[in-house]
Amino acid sequence: MDISEIWSTVFSFQDYAEILPLVSNSLIAGALLGLVGGMIGIFVMLRDMAFAVHGIAELSFAGAAFALLIGTNVVLGSLVGSVLASLVLGLMGAAAKDRNSIIGVLMPFGLGLGILFLALYEGRSANKFGLLTGQIVAVDTVQLGLLAVCSVVVVVALIAMWRPLTFASVDPAVAAARGIPAGRLSVAFMVVLGLSVALSIQVVGSLLVLALLITPAAAAIRVTSNPVLTVSLSVAFAMTSVVGGILLALAGSLPISPYVTTISFLIYLVCRLIAWRKDKVRHSEKMAVVAA
């Protein structure tokens, strides 16, 4: 394969206008996932739970693989897997140290189970690969309904607990003194996180969920500390990555996930660059004040 062939595999805008209407469901799903990922990512960062997200994703993969094997709804399977995993983490791993070791134990177990189920499955192999690295170019209406309902649940729950959850995440001691029920909030958050992971897996696959649930929020936090602006940017970054990724993927004949992860990574790089320049300016201003 020479360069031009690779290029036309990655980007080819032939028949673009005809394909576009066929994927409108996917685009709606993508926008919803962007909203969910951008919002919950802020709390994943605040609560230092990147590793937990990865662990939940592997159990979600096991659930989805089992659903594929027994021929039921894959989205439902991955939802069950990830909510179970996040409940276990929420109830057992209160301390970060405990949590990480529990995740370390659960993650390979989940991945192993998933591989077992896939090995037993005799259907199309594209389905198998899709669970790990992203699949749904064509979301059917049933799946879209389920995705939409879960997204609404996540968004409403996050808005409802936004302030107490922020408080308990950034300053647990003062929040506890204020009577905020940190324990119950933490379990509620884990359930919501489980839902979000299961949703994200539908687009980018279980190996790449961090690109949706961490990278946009991490990028936003780099460039601002205004909370409203942080959330808005994070959601905008996540939506751009997913929707942009789907649109670009249509032009080539590759899965969605490399496009999504690349866009979200590039946004992160740009944000780091902006933060670096801002720090430099601030630093030189400080030096000027000291010198004066």
Place this chain on the structure above:
Amino acid sequence: MPVNNATAVTAPAPVVRLRNASLSFGARPLWDGLDLDIAPGEFLAVLGPNGSGKTTMLRTLMGLQELSGGSVEVCGKPAARGSRQVGTIPQQRPFDDNTPLRARDLVALGIDGHKWGIRLKRKAMRERVDELLELVGASAYADRPVGVLSGGEQQRLRAAQALADDPRLLLCDEPLLSLDLHHQQAISGLIHRQACDHGAAVVFVTHEINPILQYVDRVLYLAGGRFHIGTPEEVMRSEVLSELYGSPIEVFESNGRIVVVGMPETVNHAHPHQGV
């Protein structure tokens, strides 16, 4: 039967009322038979070695820790978690560099961080936050990220959070630890002002009495399962501390500072049935 003109001369109702209060962890008593009234405007310092139950005492007043025996009332009601009449200033713990909050957002959380849903009345909130920032002298960095502020600056914000509801009782858990002298004076001055201008009772847990000595009305000294209550002059004496610690301790006064010499690493646990 109380008569109206008689109530005018009686002392105001205590903010904190502990009666025969005891607390133990397993078989180890932290303190026992503690009777204590803290009046409005009173500044009580709680001293004692590590593990003597100072912080647990605060948790009891916050309603986060149940007594093993006796009763504890705050503002006439059993201590309950999340009371709006209680403000808390904790030990300084730094915020993460990348915390997506500005100084003003942290103070706002102290005002309404316990409420569900989205914040309404943003304008009124902004004004209240500005007032509080002004009160603690933090207006200059109101819009800076909390993660880049110094420990002392962050601690001023926590003081602003604690003062947000004009609390009747202010609980301080070593709030001056690891702060420089300038910030120590500013924070302890703020706490004192809440006591003398607003009539709040202050319970101030500390290892080091000197930074607050000028404000302290009474000292509660906890050690080895025993305690002693009195004015600083009454408690910070060689005989009292020697008895509490069960080993000889010397207390000196020099230039208005109290110097304690011979503090043991651990405290001999005295059991009531063991005579001297």
